Amino acid sequence: MRKTATLALSLLAAAALVTGCGSEKKDAGPGEASPSASASGEAKGSSSGKKGVPHQVVFEVGGTGAAQVMWIGNTNHFEQVTLPWTKTESMQLEGAELKVGVTVSVVPGSVKGPDGMLKPAPCTIKVDDKQVADNQDGKSSKPCEYKIKD
Template structure:
């Protein structure tokens, strides 16, 4: 369990450090955490062409409270009550249209039916279509997707 927690923390730290800030409005439905650290929003460059807007939703399911790390409309880390959901409208700009813009969520642990702790379940939806999940918490990888 300790190795799993350390792996999640390491991946979360790497994702947060490598993530891009960006402009987008968020909808905090179900967001019950204390505070969120938001990344700086990038100023659009003159002449930068914008791609089509997409509605992106991050979800973490389970019971109880847990720590999550995410990269959506900025980077954040929160202690949340599950289930948790965050939605933002994102339009990739400039180089993001070719290489993609990483959106991700790293869920913490939640209590399973047998009382044991396990990785919480996470999913990413783009325009209502599921594009990433962690197989109901069975995978030790975070949910991530490159939005183009």
């Protein structure tokens, strides 16, 4: 039981650390080059201003009761939620994201299984109404994640 809770907290902490850097988008002001354009020496009007198609991303965590949930979409979130839980975000890739993609993920907290032991809550991710990730109804200790590419 402790191993599952420790694993879940470790995954949450690792995901927060890995994704915490550079997750906020900052638009360049008038006369300022965007960080990616100035770093690579690209001229204004290059591919960094292009936008992809909008995507609807649905994060779901099943179960009953309450649990800590972390999800990474447009920004990083970590909060106590009531299960079952669903969050929908609209995402549109732009600039370098069009080439490399963007990873979205949900890390569910633990819930009591039928045997009374703690296990990861079931999670799924849907992109544009198609299920693209799940944790096998909580049987996998890995978070649900998917890389969106245009």
